[in-house]
Amino acid sequence: MFEQPRQPRRRRRLAAAAAALAVGISTAVTAITTTGAEAAVTADTLPLTIANQSGRGEQVYVYNIGTLLSTGQQGWADASGTFHPWPGGGSPPVDAPDASITGPAAGASLTIRMPKFSGRVYFSYGRKLVFQLATGGLVQPAVQSPADPNADTLFNWTEYTLNDDGLWINSTQVDMFSAPYAVGLTRSDGSTISTGRLKPGGYRAFFDALQDLPGGWAGLVRTRSDGTVLRALAPGHGVEAGALPGTLLDDYVNRVWDRYRVQTLTVAPFAQSPEIEYYGRVTGDVMTFTDAAGRVVTTFGKPDSDSILGCYKLLDAPNDLVRGPISRTLCAGYNRGTLLSSADQPYNEPGEFYADDVTNEYARLVHAQMADGRAYAFAFDDVGAHESLVHDGAPVHASITLDPLD
Known part of the structure; x- marks a missing residue:
């Protein structure tokens, strides 16, 4: 009998005044109902600009996957924001349709449109990601599994919810610390807010500090055969993989x-x-x-x-x-x-x-290298409002900036 691979741990957010039921495959940001004078989001899609400031020469691929909130269907959106439902899956899983969007070259940017989703925007360097469909739905990359078809690919993702009450978009390290990026949005008055950016040199500083820790923490780092450092697993995945002891805490x-x-x-x-x-x-x-x-x-x-x-x-x-x-x-x-x-x-x-x-040394080091100190280094890092999240009830634009790996 086929066993579906364990999915990445998902950052969960509880609504401040009421418990909102999480939706979809990624349960990105469960939105808090907007109150007061904030205007509703009336357009069906919102522009999202992806700026490639990574300095890397590989081709970038972008994916926008999630749950269409108006219908509850799981699927993906193309560059225009048009929704495409996933077809049926299989056991064992079958390859999903190619949902990739060709991303911007280094120093360039690309604007796509986001539908009203609870979902994720993935990006990868140098090769496309492999998504599969099981009978229960989409099989997303399992970063902790060396057998995952994306194990040797440098990639990351952001999580978001866009609905009538606004946009919630965040960076996340709940599953891994990898290719850095910042998220942001533009309000209707033209002002901007952003989060998720590392300090200068913060990417290398994180890995150097993690690898210097005793007690198995260096075992969280995954490196490709060509020497490229791909990611550090979150410690929960490290325990699962045997890199950290189950008695850690x-x-x-x-x-x-x-x-x-x-x-x-x-x-x-x-x-x-x-x-x-x-x-x-x-x-x-x-x-x-x-x-x-x-x-x-x-x-x-x-x-x-x-x-x-x-x-x-x-x-x-x-x-x-x-x-x-x-x-x-x-x-x-x-x-x-x-x-x-x-x-x-x-x-x-x-x-x-x-x-x-x-x-949790991993979480300590993640927060230490963030420019504003904010991060989702574990699932409920929003307790006390220390999360890397931006929100507005009536945004006019969103952004993801791919930052240098230095």
């Missing part, structure tokens, strides 16, 4: 567990409603959370490193209004090493993130 988890056997952990997961609090205590192998009335609202088993690094399994975060918000707060606290910094979470002092001897 156990010491920290044990200390957290011991502390909250004798002290209450207070979680206030909604920045706009700080009065909503939940209270956690550990008994045996279970952390139980109660509400202000003393009612049990959810429980968590003692998480392993994989659950923490992937923000799933024992730290699953459903799109509800209780367990999901608590879980994502815990996930951020474990990854940033702040659950011992304060019994009130989320703890939002970035200068004290990743300070424990046992921490």
Whole structure:
């Protein structure tokens, strides 16, 4: 029986006031409903300019894939923004139609149009990406698998949602750190905002620092036979691949567990409603959370490193209004090493993130090399608003800039 390859971990965003159900194959940015005087996005498509400032001579290929929000269909968009649904797949998977758009040469730019998608814009250097269709839908590149047909290709992607309430577009390192890029948008008043750009020399500095760390972190780096550094896997994938030990964060988890056997952990997961609090205590192998009335609202088993690094399994975060918000707060606290910094979470002092001897070193290094300090280095890096995301309710233009690998 064919087993569909494990898909890349997807960055998940919980709506601030309500839990919005994630849509589509990529669950890019689950949009927060726009309020106030912001105008709606009335056009069916939005221009997206891809500027190639990489300095690399290879041909660039671009792909815009996702879910068409008006119908829920999965598919791809061509350069004009026209939607094409995927045909049926197979078992084993069959090759998907060629959805590539020939990208701009070094120093040039290309403008395409984005439909109202929840999706991803992929870009690759030197060769096209291979997408396949299983009976359950699109098989996206599995960056952690050396058997994936894209394993030797230099590529990356951005995630976005464009709907009637605006555009949310972000850079992401949830699955890997690879070919650098920045995302941005232009507002109706002509002003621009952007994020995702590395510091000068930040690309090489990240890999140099990662490879100098003891404890297996250098095993996250993937290099092509010609010497090209392709990517560093996110540590959850590193645990899966055996590059990092499954006990990576156990010491920290044990200390957290011991502390909250004798002290209450207070979680206030909604920045706009700080009065909503939940209270956690550990008994045996279970952390139980109660509400202000003393009612049990959810429980968590003692998480392993994989659950923490992937923000799933024992730290699953459903799109509800209780367990999901608590879980994502815990996930951020474990990854940033702040659950011992304060019994009130989320703890939002970035200068004290990743300070424990046992921490997510990958996330620490990603944030350290970002020009504005913002990144999606793990799935819920938006807790406390530290994510590399830009949004506007009525944008007139979007951009992706392919940056140098230096």
